Amino acid sequence: MDDLDPRLTARLRARSGKPEWPLYRLGERPRDAGGALTEVAKLLLAAGAAPQPPTMAAWLADAAVEVWLALDQHARHGWWRTVWWHERMITGLLAGDLDPLNLVLAAGHSDGYIREAAVIRLAPVAHKVASPVLALRAADRVPQVRDRARQECQRRLRDDPAAALRAAAPVAFALANRERGAWLDRVLRDLLRDGPPSVFTAAIGAPDGRTRRVATMLGVDRLDLAKLMRAAKTDPDLPTRVLCADTALRIARATGDTTVPRSLLTGGAAPVRAEAVRALADAGDLAPAVAALPDRSGIVRASAQAALRRAGADPSPHYRALVGQWPVSPGAIAGFGETGGDPDLLPPLLAHPLPRGRAEAVRALRARGVTPVPLLWPLLTDPSPPVTRQVVASLSGQPLDRTALQRLMDHPAPHVRTAAYHLFRAGGAWTRLATTLHLLGDPDPSLRGRARADLHTWLDREAATAYSRPTEAQVAELSALVPAAAPVIGPARLRTLRFHCGLPAES
Numbered sequence: 001m002d003d004l005d006p007r008l009t010a011r012l013r014a015r016s017g018k019p020e021w022p023l024y025r026l027g028e029r030p031r032d033a034g035g036a037l038t039e040v041a042k043l044l045l046a047a048g049a050a051p052q053p054p055t056m057a058a059w060l061a062d063a064a065v066e067v068w069l070a071l072d073q074h075a076r077h078g079w080w081r082t083v084w085w086h087e088r089m090i091t092g093l094l095a096g097d098l099d100p101l102n103l104v105l106a107a108g109h110s111d112g113y114i115r116e117a118a119v120i121r122l123a124p125v126a127h128k129v130a131s132p133v134l135a136l137r138a139a140d141r142v143p144q145v146r147d148r149a150r151q152e153c154q155r156r157l158r159d160d161p162a163a164a165l166r167a168a169a170p171v172a173f174a175l176a177n178r179e180r181g182a183w184l185d186r187v188l189r190d191l192l193r194d195g196p197p198s199v200f201t202a203a204i205g206a207p208d209g210r211t212r213r214v215a216t217m218l219g220v221d222r223l224d225l226a227k228l229m230r231a232a233k234t235d236p237d238l239p240t241r242v243l244c245a246d247t248a249l250r251i252a253r254a255t256g257d258t259t260v261p262r263s264l265l266t267g268g269a270a271p272v273r274a275e276a277v278r279a280l281a282d283a284g285d286l287a288p289a290v291a292a293l294p295d296r297s298g299i300v301r302a303s304a305q306a307a308l309r310r311a312g313a314d315p316s317p318h319y320r321a322l323v324g325q326w327p328v329s330p331g332a333i334a335g336f337g338e339t340g341g342d343p344d345l346l347p348p349l350l351a352h353p354l355p356r357g358r359a360e361a362v363r364a365l366r367a368r369g370v371t372p373v374p375l376l377w378p379l380l381t382d383p384s385p386p387v388t389r390q391v392v393a394s395l396s397g398q399p400l401d402r403t404a405l406q407r408l409m410d411h412p413a414p415h416v417r418t419a420a421y422h423l424f425r426a427g428g429a430w431t432r433l434a435t436t437l438h439l440l441g442d443p444d445p446s447l448r449g450r451a452r453a454d455l456h457t458w459l460d461r462e463a464a465t466a467y468s469r470p471t472e473a474q475v476a477e478l479s480a481l482v483p484a485a486a487p488v489i490g491p492a493r494l495r496t497l498r499f500h501c502g503l504p505a506e507s
Contacts, residue, residue, distance in 0.1 A: 131167035209237030270297035281307030337364025355384030437481035
């Protein structure tokens with residue numbers, strides 16, 4: 001086992017009894033002795049698992065990379081405010097008797113000397129939880145920590161390249177764009193290109209989507225048609241599916257094999273289906289393109305429409321026929337709007353039984369430049385939020401009945417109040433401000449938070465350029481609403497708000 005050198009030992013001893021964070025900073029109460037482990041458990045629980053403490057390290061070793069990144073981000077905040085926990089880390093590192101999970105936590109300490117010691121103690125640890133944290137520390141901001149971690153990563157890659165790459169790759173590829181994360185990303189990519197076949201095989205079969213994606217990008221030509229088709233149809237990572245589908249279609253195009261694109265028509269992922277439609281159309285078969293015109297995906301519809309146009313056909317008659325049938329699919333309504341269909345056929349579709357059908361009908365009307373307020377207004381109270389959002393997009397900027405809109409601010413559904421809020425915001429600076437102030441006390445936390453953020457943004461960036469002055473009626477309305485902002489913005493900014501609203505300063 002690597003031991004700690006005298007320099008590092010002295011640094012750790014000097015930190016004994018002196019936590020990085022004072023116990024009572026900001027008036028915080030001391031935590032219980034198990035507080036740190038409780039916080040780790042909560043983080044893991046939030047990631048969607050409920051491991052028991054004896055199996056926590058094993059679960060963490062197989063956790064998604066997002067869990068590792070979150071753990072690394074939060075590890076240096078809060079856990080070290082308890083003297084007991086801080087002392088236990090240092091004592092365990094000096095004695096070399098910390099278990100793998102606690103070594104992982106120590107490797108995330110805010111103190112670089114403690115992280116360096118944890119990396120040294122992790123070096124001989126065979127537990128699979130060690131590799132991801134070493135990959136994290138290989139991008140550490142402290143050179144001594146970074147160099148130690150990189151040396152250990154290189155050793156593991158030499159000893160067992162396939163296993164080491166599979167363990168470290170999720171973190172390494174996730175950190176590739178960080179300032180110091182490029183090194184391990186480059187090392188692993190070189191290994192995938194030039195290493196033994198077992199490395200590529202391990203990466204292609206890895207549970208992490210980013211690892212499979214990088215391996216596929218670097219070695220897609222090593223995959224036979226059967227593997228390409230399987231990945232194109234079933235891989236959970238969309239970029240990997242698209243890349244494998246493109247490669248399989250390229251092979252099929254070269255051989256004239258139309259069974260490959262026909263098989264991919266049911267590939268699930270929209271980009272894969274779109275490419276299959278295009279490939280078959282290029283081979284002279286337009287039937288799949290016609291069948292794909294009402295597809296639920298916009299990219300598939302666009303591919304089908306383009307295929308027909310390349311063949312000299314017009315997709316519009318097909319859509320007219322589709323919207324004349326009942327029930328009309330939402331995809332057919334969307335395509336009808338995309339290809340310039342007669343808007344007079346759309347109003348009855350606003351009563352479509354499916355929320356998506358109603359939303360697409362509103363969108364199609366807007367695409368044709370038809371946004372009749374009397375027709376769309378009732379849909380502001382539609383039970384489906386996507387429908388309401390489409391109506392807001394159509395009505396924004398139009399003159400609306402402010403009294404009727406004000407009534408919507410008291411609607412029981414949060415998405416309806418949100419719609420009214422957005423329409424008020426489009427009605428001018430002072431109308432927007434009054435609406436924002438009205439929503440500061442909204443029972444919906446999301447809407448309340450949005451209003452608070454909007455108020456701060458208005459004060460910071462827009463108030464000084466609001467050259468128009470509020471009318472007398474607006475001043476009266478604002479005068480009644482401004483006091484609600486006091487708990488949110490404080491007395492100093494409240495005075496600023498009153499000034500911009502043309503209200504006298506409070507005595």
